[in-house]
Amino acid sequence: MTQTTAGTTAPTTTMAKAITAGLRAAMEKDPKVVLMGEDIGRLGGVFRVTDGLQKDFGEDRVIDTPLAEAGILGTAIGMALRGYRPVVEIQFDGFVYPAFDHIVSQVAKLHARSLGHVIMPLVIRIPFGGGIGAVEHHSESNEAYFAHTAGLRVVSCSNPHDAHWMIQQAIETDDPVVFYEPKRRYWDKGEVGTEPALGLGDAAVVRPGTDVTVLAYGPMVRSSLQAAQAAEEEGRSLEVIDLRSLSPLDLPTIVASVRKTGRVVVVHEAPTFLGLGAELAAQITQECFYSLQAPVLRVGGYNVPYPPSRLEEAFLPDLDRILDGVDKVVGY
Amino acid sequence: MSDNDVALASPAGVDHHESRATSPDHTASHRPPADGGPEMVQVLTPEGQRVPNPDLDPILDELSDEALRVFYRDLVLVRRFDAEATALQRQGELGLWASLLGQEAAQVGSGRALAPQDFAFPTYREHGVAWCRGVDPVNLLGMFRGVNHGGWDPKAHNFHLYTIIIGAQTLHATGYAMGVQRDGAVGTGDPTRDTAVIAYFGDGATSQGDVSESLVFAGVNNSPVVFFCQNNQWAISEPNEKQTRVPLYQRASGFGLPGIRVDGNDVLAVYAVTRRALDSARAGEGPSFVEAFTYRMGAHTTSDDPTRYRVSAEVEVWKHRDPIERLKVWLMHEGKADRAFLDAVAAEADALGASVRERCLAMPDPDGTAMFDHVYAEPHPVMERERAEFLAYEAGFADGGN
Numbered sequence: 001m002t003q004t005t006a007g008t009t010a011p012t013t014t015m016a017k018a019i020t021a022g023l024r025a026a027m028e029k030d031p032k033v034v035l036m037g038e039d040i041g042r043l044g045g046v047f048r049v050t051d052g053l054q055k056d057f058g059e060d061r062v063i064d065t066p067l068a069e070a071g072i073l074g075t076a077i078g079m080a081l082r083g084y085r086p087v088v089e090i091q092f093d094g095f096v097y098p099a100f101d102h103i104v105s106q107v108a109k110l111h112a113r114s115l116g117h118v119i120m121p122l123v124i125r126i127p128f129g130g131g132i133g134a135v136e137h138h139s140e141s142n143e144a145y146f147a148h149t150a151g152l153r154v155v156s157c158s159n160p161h162d163a164h165w166m167i168q169q170a171i172e173t174d175d176p177v178v179f180y181e182p183k184r185r186y187w188d189k190g191e192v193g194t195e196p197a198l199g200l201g202d203a204a205v206v207r208p209g210t211d212v213t214v215l216a217y218g219p220m221v222r223s224s225l226q227a228a229q230a231a232e233e234e235g236r237s238l239e240v241i242d243l244r245s246l247s248p249l250d251l252p253t254i255v256a257s258v259r260k261t262g263r264v265v266v267v268h269e270a271p272t273f274l275g276l277g278a279e280l281a282a283q284i285t286q287e288c289f290y291s292l293q294a295p296v297l298r299v300g301g302y303n304v305p306y307p308p309s310r311l312e313e314a315f316l317p318d319l320d321r322i323l324d325g326v327d328k329v330v331g332y
Numbered sequence: 333m334s335d336n337d338v339a340l341a342s343p344a345g346v347d348h349h350e351s352r353a354t355s356p357d358h359t360a361s362h363r364p365p366a367d368g369g370p371e372m373v374q375v376l377t378p379e380g381q382r383v384p385n386p387d388l389d390p391i392l393d394e395l396s397d398e399a400l401r402v403f404y405r406d407l408v409l410v411r412r413f414d415a416e417a418t419a420l421q422r423q424g425e426l427g428l429w430a431s432l433l434g435q436e437a438a439q440v441g442s443g444r445a446l447a448p449q450d451f452a453f454p455t456y457r458e459h460g461v462a463w464c465r466g467v468d469p470v471n472l473l474g475m476f477r478g479v480n481h482g483g484w485d486p487k488a489h490n491f492h493l494y495t496i497i498i499g500a501q502t503l504h505a506t507g508y509a510m511g512v513q514r515d516g517a518v519g520t521g522d523p524t525r526d527t528a529v530i531a532y533f534g535d536g537a538t539s540q541g542d543v544s545e546s547l548v549f550a551g552v553n554n555s556p557v558v559f560f561c562q563n564n565q566w567a568i569s570e571p572n573e574k575q576t577r578v579p580l581y582q583r584a585s586g587f588g589l590p591g592i593r594v595d596g597n598d599v600l601a602v603y604a605v606t607r608r609a610l611d612s613a614r615a616g617e618g619p620s621f622v623e624a625f626t627y628r629m630g631a632h633t634t635s636d637d638p639t640r641y642r643v644s645a646e647v648e649v650w651k652h653r654d655p656i657e658r659l660k661v662w663l664m665h666e667g668k669a670d671r672a673f674l675d676a677v678a679a680e681a682d683a684l685g686a687s688v689r690e691r692c693l694a695m696p697d698p699d700g701t702a703m704f705d706h707v708y709a710e711p712h713p714v715m716e717r718e719r720a721e722f723l724a725y726e727a728g729f730a731d732g733g734n
Binding site (some may be wrong): 034060061063065066068070071073074075076077078079080081082083084086096101104105109110111112113114115116117118119151152153173174177201248251 | 471480481482483484485486487488491492495498500502503504505506507508509510512513514515541542545546548549552621632706707708710712713714
């Protein structure tokens with residue numbers, strides 16, 4: 001237990017357990033919250049994020065579903081139409097595609113199609129990203145597909161505190177939220193404060209700086225903070241922003257930082273072509289054109305299928321590649 | 333072996349697949365009109381003869397003469413509305429229309445079997461079910477006129493929005509039924525509380541994975557949902573034998589559900605079979621599958637041209653199985669309706685057609701900013717920004733005129 005700035009004691013816990021506690025709090029608060037997914041009940045999920053919840057809330061609220069992602073999303077839509085707030089777990093990022101139709105054609109559109117009569121307060125939890133030495137389809141970063149879809153909100157947590165509070169905020173939101181959990185950070189430990197401090201759509205300046213703005217989310221926040229630490233030893237001051245919300249983007253926070261630094265590096269694991277970095281570069285160019293000292297630069301995955309795990313270190317952005325990007329925007 | 337031989341060997345009325353697979357020169361003209369086979373439940377023949385049915389007669393005997401006349405009125409009015417919508421499309425007032433011609437009995441029979449608290453999940457062709465649920469027919473025209481994507485309140489009539497993605501709604505229905513179970517609204521014995529869900533879909537949809545998955549989910553959860561398949565023989569241009577090797581109702585057994593084939597052009601049989609399935613679902617006895625064997629008399633939609641893939645002789649056969657004519661003959665023969673009643677319904681149908689036409693033409697186009705209105709339920713910065721940009725752009729035209 002450590003002291004927080006608010007003066008209360010904050011427990012230190014893993015991100016996985018912080019999400020578990022967030023789900024538990026949401027279920028205690030609202031009896032309409034139900035969890036649905038493969039192996040989430042007796043097993044507690046393959047990452048144990050729902051560990052113990054079926055035992056405490058019963059099989060009607062923590063539902064071990066048949067092994068069919070389209071079926072899970074399709075029935076979750078029906079549950080929402082009946083007044084429930086389903087929280088769906090997709091076991092791994094690469095398994096979401098059978099459910100893609102229901103997410104983009106139904107979940108994202110039903111509120112508009114019904115002229116506001118129907119709400120779709122679903123949360124779709126997706127463990128995402130690489131770095132865990134997994135087999136194919138277990139390491140993908142497919143957030144751009146959903147960020148491109150109007151009607152959805154897309155967020156990603158990067159630390160236990162945010163994970164704990166953002167999952168509760170996502171569940172309370174009347175819009176559907178795709179909730180990306182960086183699976184290689186599930187076991188990172190950190191403090192969980194007693195208040196969320198930020199809204200679900202807010203970005204966070206997690207390290208103030210003056211020379212270069214580094215925009216990151218999910219697993220790349222920790223890597224970017226490490227890069228900032230290393231850069232400081234070389235006399236460079238990086239401002240690291242954790243985007244947290246990928247759709248919508250918190251443009252005011254981003255723009256304020258870029259107008260100060262004039263240089264931007266966007267970091268994500270996803271391939272750069274038409275990834276989130278492309279949208280950020282376009283928006284920043286439009287809003288901060290006269291402040292920019294260099295083009296917005298992207299450090300991301302290569303535009304290839306996620307490689308076999310023996311190659312993922314070469315594929316994934318890391319401290320060195322982030323610093324290389326920083327060198328380029330500074331030396332432009 | 334000729335196609336006719338195969339058809340005779342397949343009393344289920346589908347499954348000419350063997351001959352089709354081995355007859356590369358097969359054309360639509362060789363295809364015999366399907367009939368439902370001996371396992372098809374029918375209580376009113378195409379000639380208007382009432383066939384006793386010990387299982388279903390207790391349900392049908394409860395129907396008053398007035399209720400039977402309501403069936404007739406529904407069938408006629410729904411057909412008239414549908415004809416008016418087709419005409420409106422031909423005159424350029426609708427961009428598209430999906431006609432239900434020929435399927436009136438399947439929709440009215442099942443729609444009238446629903447209790448007020450039950451919930452229906454339609455495709456885009458369930459105009460007759462919408463009618464039974466009290467949805468204003470003009471609301472159904474909105475999406476085909478292009479002024480909205482549906483837009484009625486599903487909760488107001490317990491009738492979900494039309495779903496165009498084939499088969500998707502069967503999963504939504506199943507999930508809704510899972511919610512009903514969690515609300516304790518099944519198997520209580522309270523007829524105003526126990527709730528069933530009905531999922532409408534067509535023969536083509538049975539090939540979709542969503543339909544199979546919904547049968548899995550409903551089966552393992554024992555959910556109160558009735559899968560109501562209108563087998564109208566044609567999925568646009570593809571006949572039954574392009575979709576299935578077995579009669580569709582037999583699919584159910586593989587999922588652990590009872591399945592039944594009913595004459596979809598016999599409103600009494602459809603009502604009784606669906607009523608029994610819904611009662612069973614409400615009582616907590618689980619899901620079931622009803623195949624209503626019917627025929628799409630018109631095109632798939634107004635954009636379709638069925639002369640390219642089916643012959644008029646097949647349509648002629650089905651004209652003799654018309655759902656309205658047989659009920660009229662029986663009602664008149666039994667003295668349950670008279671000429672004055674038929675005339676009154678005909679007059680009412682004409683009035684409905686005129687009213688639908690008038691109100692369709694009066695439908696306003698939405699404001700341009702309406703496209704930003706309900707994308708999100710909660711405030712969203714992109715919606716706010718783009719709405720402002722749109723308004724500013726539009727205002728530029730107004731200023732330019734000054």
